[in-house]
Amino acid sequence: MDGNVGTMEEQWIIESQSGSAAAFGQLVAIYQGKLFGFLLSYVGREDVADELTQDAFLKAWRGLKGFRAESRFQTWLFQIGLNVLRSWGRREKIRRLRERAFGWVREEGESPRAPEDTLSDRRLDADPHRAADARDLRSRTSAAVAGLPPKEKMVFLLRHEQGLPLADIARVMDVAEGTVKAHLFHALAKLRKNLEGHI
Amino acid sequence: MNCQDVQRGMVVNAHGDSPLSADMSDHLAGCADCRKELEALRAFVRALPPGDLPPNAFFARQRAAIMEKIDTAPAPRLFPGRWQWATGMAAALLLGVYFTWSQRPRPASGEMFQNLEMMQQLDVLEAWADMESHGRA
Numbered sequence: 001m002d003g004n005v006g007t008m009e010e011q012w013i014i015e016s017q018s019g020s021a022a023a024f025g026q027l028v029a030i031y032q033g034k035l036f037g038f039l040l041s042y043v044g045r046e047d048v049a050d051e052l053t054q055d056a057f058l059k060a061w062r063g064l065k066g067f068r069a070e071s072r073f074q075t076w077l078f079q080i081g082l083n084v085l086r087s088w089g090r091r092e093k094i095r096r097l098r099e100r101a102f103g104w105v106r107e108e109g110e111s112p113r114a115p116e117d118t119l120s121d122r123r124l125d126a127d128p129h130r131a132a133d134a135r136d137l138r139s140r141t142s143a144a145v146a147g148l149p150p151k152e153k154m155v156f157l158l159r160h161e162q163g164l165p166l167a168d169i170a171r172v173m174d175v176a177e178g179t180v181k182a183h184l185f186h187a188l189a190k191l192r193k194n195l196e197g198h199i
Numbered sequence: 200m201n202c203q204d205v206q207r208g209m210v211v212n213a214h215g216d217s218p219l220s221a222d223m224s225d226h227l228a229g230c231a232d233c234r235k236e237l238e239a240l241r242a243f244v245r246a247l248p249p250g251d252l253p254p255n256a257f258f259a260r261q262r263a264a265i266m267e268k269i270d271t272a273p274a275p276r277l278f279p280g281r282w283q284w285a286t287g288m289a290a291a292l293l294l295g296v297y298f299t300w301s302q303r304p305r306p307a308s309g310e311m312f313q314n315l316e317m318m319q320q321l322d323v324l325e326a327w328a329d330m331e332s333h334g335r336a
Contacts, residue, residue, distance in 0.1 A: 021269050028262050033252060036261070041250045050261055057265045064275035138248045159214065161250045166211060184210045192243055199246040 013073060017064050024064070028057055031074060034162055035081050041157045042085060044146060052088055056081040071171055078158070078172045089150075137198060144194040152187035155180050200226045205233045212237065213244045 009030065015023035035056060040049035059080050067076050145153060151173070158169045166184070170177040192199075200208075200222045211217050219227070227234050 017275055019275060021266065024269060025262065025266055028265050032258055032261060032265070036258070037250050037252055040252075046253065050257075053261065054265050054268065058268050058272060061269050061272060061275060134248065138251065141248055157250075160244065160247065163214070163216070165217070181208070181210060184213075185207050188210055188213065188240065188243070191247075192240075195243075199243055 009073060010069075013064075013067065013069070016061070017067070024061055027073065031077055032057070034074065035077060038078070038157055038162055039081060039085060041142075041145065041161055042153065043088070044142070048088070052081070052084050056084045059084065072168065074162075075164070075168045075171050078162070078164070078168075079174075082154070082172055140195060140198055141191075144191050147194070148187050148190060152183045152190070155183040156187040156191070159184055202226075202230060202233055205230070206236055209233075209237050209240060213240045215241055215244075 009027070012023040012026045016027060032053060036049055036053045039052045039056075040046060043049055043052070056077065060077055063080070067073070145156065148156060154173065155169055158164045158172065159166070164172070166177050166180045170180045173180065205223055205226045208220070208223060212219055212223070227237065
């Protein structure tokens with residue numbers, strides 16, 4: 001982020017803390033893509049990621065006075081996003097258990113889509129072969145990332161897709177930096193193994 | 200640093216946006232295998248496709264939805280949720296009641312023994328008075 005945007009961001013944070021929804025709208029515009037991208041990569045469903053993103057921003061708005069600028073705004077926002085994600089994960093777990101226990105059937109349109117279904121078909125290259133290859137690689141990568149253990153997946157997405165430094169990831173996840181490093185090491189090793197021959 | 204330490208530590212530098220530590224640089228300068236491994240890791244990370252995001256119209260709609268929710272939500276507060284205040288006040292009130300009750304004046308133990316003796320003497324006097332009245336009758 002360049003200095004100008006940084007200064008403007010600080011100003012928007014101060015104005016938002018004083019109750020300016022317009023200033024908060026600017027912060028939403030800067031960070032919604034990043035937060036949504038992270039949540040989408042994690043949950044693999046656009047509708048769910050959209051709902052969680054909105055929820056996280058609403059919580060951020062309500063708790064904005066508690067933001068002390070001890071960390072970057074993005075780190076603070078992602079902490080909220082992660083809490084929202086965890087709550088959703090717990091609800092999903094309970095829902096799945098309930099479904100399994102009572103044999104409930106999903107209604108049409110509710111079925112979860114594989115990440116590859118959600119993430120594909122958007123960036124179509126002019127060359128159909130290249131487009132197919134790119135789609136294939138995206139689909140394989142999404143599947144490989146989706147198959148990582150939750151913490152490794154989270155660290156990988158925050159590092160690779162959001163470009164957060166390890167120290168910020170540690171803060172977002174409330175773990176030691178060494179733990180983040182270990183998760184990233186294992187995540188990359190597994191991805192390399194799973195995508196061998198494709199990358 | 201041995202090769203295993205270096206290869207575990209190089210994930211920090213896989214994205215190429217962090218400088219190598221002095222220890223790692225020293226090791227890499229003399230270890231072709233680790234140099235090769237770092238290059239392979241960086242090439243792998245570069246080749247990973249970026250996450251796919253929806254078109255801008257999606258974000259415009261999402262932003263509008265967030266702003267609509269914010270318009271109906273209360274402005275930022277230091278302690279969100281009035282129940283937290285209510286719970287705090289109730290706890291403070293209970294503590295106050297307990298403190299007042301625990302500080303109430305109570306007779307000292309010596310005083311209590313004196314009172315007991317006095318009551319026993321009264322019992323003796325009452326018994327004597329009963330005997331007297333029976334004797335007269």
